[in-house]
Amino acid sequence: MDEELAGFCRREHRRLVAALSLVCGSVPLAEDLAQETFARVCKDWNRIRTMESPIGYTHRIGLNLARSTFRRKAIERRVMARLGGDDTWTDPDGASAIAVREALQSLREEQRRVLVLRHFLGYSVAETADLLSMPVGTVKTHAARGLAHLRELLGTPVTAEGIHA
Amino acid sequence: MRDITELLSSAAPQTITDLDLTQVAERGAALRRRQRMARSAAATSFALAAVFLFRDLGPGTQALELTPAEPAPRATATVLPAPTRAPANVSPLVGTRPSAALAPGRTSTAEGAPPALGGRRDPAPTPQAAPPTTTPTGNYSPARSCSVSTTALTPDQSATCRFAATAPGGIQLSFSAVVLPKGKPMAHVDVVRNGRTTRYDPWAPDNRCRLRVIEVGDLVTVTVQQMPAGSYLDYTLTAGADRTCRERTAT
Numbered sequence: 001m002d003e004e005l006a007g008f009c010r011r012e013h014r015r016l017v018a019a020l021s022l023v024c025g026s027v028p029l030a031e032d033l034a035q036e037t038f039a040r041v042c043k044d045w046n047r048i049r050t051m052e053s054p055i056g057y058t059h060r061i062g063l064n065l066a067r068s069t070f071r072r073k074a075i076e077r078r079v080m081a082r083l084g085g086d087d088t089w090t091d092p093d094g095a096s097a098i099a100v101r102e103a104l105q106s107l108r109e110e111q112r113r114v115l116v117l118r119h120f121l122g123y124s125v126a127e128t129a130d131l132l133s134m135p136v137g138t139v140k141t142h143a144a145r146g147l148a149h150l151r152e153l154l155g156t157p158v159t160a161e162g163i164h165a
Numbered sequence: 166m167r168d169i170t171e172l173l174s175s176a177a178p179q180t181i182t183d184l185d186l187t188q189v190a191e192r193g194a195a196l197r198r199r200q201r202m203a204r205s206a207a208a209t210s211f212a213l214a215a216v217f218l219f220r221d222l223g224p225g226t227q228a229l230e231l232t233p234a235e236p237a238p239r240a241t242a243t244v245l246p247a248p249t250r251a252p253a254n255v256s257p258l259v260g261t262r263p264s265a266a267l268a269p270g271r272t273s274t275a276e277g278a279p280p281a282l283g284g285r286r287d288p289a290p291t292p293q294a295a296p297p298t299t300t301p302t303g304n305y306s307p308a309r310s311c312s313v314s315t316t317a318l319t320p321d322q323s324a325t326c327r328f329a330a331t332a333p334g335g336i337q338l339s340f341s342a343v344v345l346p347k348g349k350p351m352a353h354v355d356v357v358r359n360g361r362t363t364r365y366d367p368w369a370p371d372n373r374c375r376l377r378v379i380e381v382g383d384l385v386t387v388t389v390q391q392m393p394a395g396s397y398l399d400y401t402l403t404a405g406a407d408r409t410c411r412e413r414t415a416t
Contacts, residue, residue, distance in 0.1 A: 001190040013184040018177035027178045035189060042193025043200070100176035120173040147169060158169050 005045045009038045012055055015121070016062055022116045024066050025105045037062040059121060060131050063113055103153035111146030114139055305329040305384045310405020315350070315398060318391035323351070327386040334406035335376040336387075338367035350392050354404045357384040367402055376408055 013034060021030035040061050041048055048054050104112055110132075117128045118139075125143075129136045151158045308328035318324060336354045354365040356379055365372050379385055387404045 001186055006186055009184055009186060009189060014181050017181045021178050022173060022176060027181070030178075031182055035184065036192070038184065038189045039192035039196060042189055043196040045193075097176045100172055104173075104176065115169065116173065119169040120177070122170075150169070150172075154172075158172060 111142045114142040115146045307331050312403040313389045314401040315391045320394040323390040325388045330379045330383045332406035334379040335408035336404045337374045337408045351390040355386040
């Protein structure tokens with residue numbers, strides 16, 4: 001494998017898995033999706049390396065894979081078979097982290113993807129709109145409704161300070 | 166008061182399995198191979214379609230081979246008599262094909278066939294639709310022509326129609342969509358005259374459109390089969406009167 005590509009994969013892997021796990025709610029599934037994402041990047045690396053934002057394109061691939069119900073289910077079945085049916089999130093985290101994940105999973109998928117792109121991966125509203133192929137206004141709506149929903153579910157004020165459009 | 170970024174970061178998994186770069190590279194290579202194969206298959210299908218569509222047909226009587234190894238159709242399907250194309254007849258093909266009496270591997274020659282007239286696909290629909298048989302016993306209803314299409318067929322599914330010719334006529338194959346064909350689909354027209362069956366393979370270059378191969382009183386069976394899964398070929402096979410093969414320009 002090309003050294004530049006290997007470095008890119010190593011550097012971006014953890015962040016992509018974390019983002020995908022927040023979107024799809026399963027770490028093993030997120031790991032499989034990330035691996036598939038990097039395989040696709042590997043396939044087209046010569047083209048992707050010259051792009052303005054290879055990582056943006058990579059995130060787009062990952063999110064598209066996560067969105068595809070068919071592929072997600074197929075991969076999930078494979079993962080479940082590999083893990084013997086155990087798909088529990090086994091991080092030694094506190095109840096707070098678990099509550100946040102559960103709250104995230106109760107959001108609509110579009111809201112979840114927007115929140116993860118905007119507030120976890122740090123994309124601007126315009127970049128998020130571009131990555132998700134949706135209008136800027138829709139991104140803002142999903143972000144606002146998602147935040148409001150999280151506030152409701154967690155029972156604590158949640159702000160989006162420090163995030164610029 | 167909690168910041169959303171901090172909240173999401175706290176919820177992200179702390180333990181993540183390292184990426185297996187070898188697997189990524191292998192999978193990437195497999196995807197590249199698949200892409201190359203898909204491109205190659207697309208090019209092949211385009212070439213095949215071009216051959217079928219634009220081939221200049223030659224004259225002469227065609228020796229026609231029966232194909233004993235052709236797979237038996239799993240099921241019959243809708244018969245679409247032109248021009249209404251309304252589903253009409255569902256009858257099992259087994260036991261109804263006149264050619265069943267012929268020994269496997271035997272070759273039959275089309276009798277009395279005039280020189281084939283080459284031509285491109287004629288999109289004109291059959292003006293007279295024959296009522297297909299209504300019983301599975303192989304009865305032939307009197308009609309001028311009948312037509313079957315693979316449009317609504319699932320992979321490997323076949324459809325058939327049959328009639329007793331009330332007018333002289335020919336056979337004509339036309340098609341409109343090709344998706345990754347893997348070989349030639351099974352299709353034939355069986356003409357029974359005086360107890361003798363002649364089979365016409367419409368995929369043979371000289372048989373795609375033929376005039377005057379059917380005479381009044383002939384018992385005609387038209388059969389088409391959809392391609393196996395992964396391929397799709399939308400074609401219509403018509404037999405009977407009013408075929409309009411375009412005359413080949415003399416050179």
